[in-house]
Amino acid sequence: MKKIILTLCMLPLLIWVQGCAPATYEIEGYTASSMNPDIPVPTNAKLIENIAYSDHPTLKEGVKYELKHIGGEQGLYPPMDYFQKLADTGWVELQEERMGHVHFLKKDTTVIAIEIREDTFQITELVKGAME
Template structure:
């Protein structure tokens, strides 16, 4: 019985390890669920988003291993990709690990943490 159990456990651990979502530039990007023009890493796993408020029109929360470091700094490749999609960072509005991007009158807030990130589309009531 032990001879059968050990290989099954090894196989199960290999399968589970293969399902870990981790940031890599090579995997590419896709459209976020809240704004078709804003990129998120293709292998990010969508979680239950935060509730919207009067300042936040839409929200999405994603899990992705190594998306940010301990201070919430996003990978440089990801910031470049956001700019490649036509978004301009509002660097003067950045607060810690909260980044703001603007495109065609829309403002997106990107909050990076170690293995989780949030994307918020700000409501029209927010003035910067």
């Protein structure tokens, strides 16, 4: 009888723990960004919007994508495999410039900012000389 009662008490705890497991994202491969072909983006990321910064002194253009759970819970966990892919294609993260959810990367003379949120990420290209 004690085993049955113990099992019944443990069942809700097990269900609760399973329900609190973080949801994960899945990258199915990479394709070129619609903004800049040198920037890889996950093929299963959905383009949400193209952004023009015609009157901004340091921002050139941007794109926003949706990919469920890419940033983990509340966007607190950057997708390390995506950043590894960026590094493999020549992008170097400027660690000292990072600001919370925003990561800055440089390749040749191009600097981009990638803002990671829970279900979206935005890539913004900065104008030449903006980070100098």
